[in-house]
Amino acid sequence: MRTLRIAMVGAGSGRGQSWMATLTKLSEAGFYDFCALCEVVPEKAEESAKRWRVKAYTNLLDLLDNEPVDVLLNGAPPDANVMVVGMAAKRKVHALTEIPIAPTLPLARFMMEVAKENGVKLGVCEQVWLWAKEQLKRKIIDAGLIGEVTHARLCYTNKADYHGINAVRMLVRSPVERVLGYTQVVKIPPFKERHPMMGDMRYEDRWDFAVMEFENGVTCLFSSPPRTRLSARWDIEGTLGQLFGDNLYIGSQRDCKHYPFVEEYTTVQGERVLDHIRVDTDPPIVFENPYKAYRASDGDEVARMALLLGMHRAITEGVEPVYGAENACRDIEILFAMRESARRGNTWVQLPLTEETDLEKQIEAEFRKVYGHDPREVEALVDTQFLIGGVRYIVANWD
Numbered sequence: 001m002r003t004l005r006i007a008m009v010g011a012g013s014g015r016g017q018s019w020m021a022t023l024t025k026l027s028e029a030g031f032y033d034f035c036a037l038c039e040v041v042p043e044k045a046e047e048s049a050k051r052w053r054v055k056a057y058t059n060l061l062d063l064l065d066n067e068p069v070d071v072l073l074n075g076a077p078p079d080a081n082v083m084v085v086g087m088a089a090k091r092k093v094h095a096l097t098e099i100p101i102a103p104t105l106p107l108a109r110f111m112m113e114v115a116k117e118n119g120v121k122l123g124v125c126e127q128v129w130l131w132a133k134e135q136l137k138r139k140i141i142d143a144g145l146i147g148e149v150t151h152a153r154l155c156y157t158n159k160a161d162y163h164g165i166n167a168v169r170m171l172v173r174s175p176v177e178r179v180l181g182y183t184q185v186v187k188i189p190p191f192k193e194r195h196p197m198m199g200d201m202r203y204e205d206r207w208d209f210a211v212m213e214f215e216n217g218v219t220c221l222f223s224s225p226p227r228t229r230l231s232a233r234w235d236i237e238g239t240l241g242q243l244f245g246d247n248l249y250i251g252s253q254r255d256c257k258h259y260p261f262v263e264e265y266t267t268v269q270g271e272r273v274l275d276h277i278r279v280d281t282d283p284p285i286v287f288e289n290p291y292k293a294y295r296a297s298d299g300d301e302v303a304r305m306a307l308l309l310g311m312h313r314a315i316t317e318g319v320e321p322v323y324g325a326e327n328a329c330r331d332i333e334i335l336f337a338m339r340e341s342a343r344r345g346n347t348w349v350q351l352p353l354t355e356e357t358d359l360e361k362q363i364e365a366e367f368r369k370v371y372g373h374d375p376r377e378v379e380a381l382v383d384t385q386f387l388i389g390g391v392r393y394i395v396a397n398w399d
Helices: 014-030 044-054 058-065 077-090 106-118 132-142 160-174 297-316 325-343 358-371 390-396
Strands: 004-009 034-036 055-057 071-074 094-097 123-124 149-155 176-192 201-214 220-226 234-236 240-245 248-250 256-262 262-266 270-279 285-288
Touching: 004 014, 004 058, 004 297, 004 358, 014 034, 014 297, 034 044, 034 058, 044 055, 044 094, 044 149, 058 077, 058 248, 071 077, 071 297, 077 094, 077 106, 077 390, 094 297, 106 123, 106 325, 106 358, 123 297, 123 325, 132 160, 132 234, 132 270, 132 285, 132 297, 149 160, 160 220, 160 234, 160 325, 176 325, 201 325, 325 358, 358 390
Parallel strands: 004 034, 004 071, 034 055, 071 094, 094 123, 149 220
Antiparallel strands: 149 234, 176 201, 201 220, 234 240, 240 248, 248 256, 262 270, 270 285
16 A cells, blocks of 8 residues: 655644544554644644644745645635645645635636646545435435435535535435525624624624525525524435434324434544444444544544545545545535526526626635735745635625
């Protein structure tokens, strides 16, 4: 087995730490050599380097010039994605980037073109469909327990709506054909903004609603309320039963059996590890954790390992990444179609989109205003400290 040298970009708090924990486990297993990290905030870079025992850089160009890496794992804010992938590709380094893939579809296409021109792989870290419970749902559907899928509902509550779109698409398993969208700005209880340049307090938020029609005849009703304390949820209806959140119901409204998802854990090398997740039907439907030997602790780490091991196969065996750029584009395309539909007075918008939307033009203009460069000028943006949320948040109120 070939060991790939990998570096982490965006090694501050939150998701970066989770990724580095998983990288450490897969390095111990021999798939990767987690050798360096890049974080523009010096204090965070130093702290993470000590914790994970790797070399720290505060400038991506310095890392690429001094470390012979095979692949970059990018966990920096989304506004950085174009720069990170562009800089890596030009040095023949593969890239696995966090989501959303890019602020706009044209920028995502630019990233794909740069990767193709330089002969490197571009993977996207969309984890939701690879969570253990989502893989169990697909096994339930494939076993025919809910019959033919007929309808879906999605409520996503933190404005990272592409995650929910991904989840539903991977369960319905058909392209979205057209989208009808509605949106409105409303007053909310104020909350403090993330960065001084965004103002002090936010007093308004936005809700979105969309009807998504799939080519196979399934319709999904999508709701994205103003930021709330509600939990995200998606339901899949079938001719024999339903998946309501993380519960299976078989039968009709008046006569049904309820099968909650059951998680079981085990211990590997002294650590608590997910063993499997199941529903106790007859026979049971079980999703076994395929990465127990590597100590995948929970359903989310199962997804992280799937993406990283898939990237390893893509590089060493010449196959495609687990979640490629084209799939990631489909997730955000639906959101742009929803807003474009609302802009046109709530009319159906056919997919795929054939031209840049007005919202995408606004987002790219805001990028140039905030950072002083076009996002395609990747070398000029190397030293930039990108905003959390970034221009999608400023213009479209998306995370």
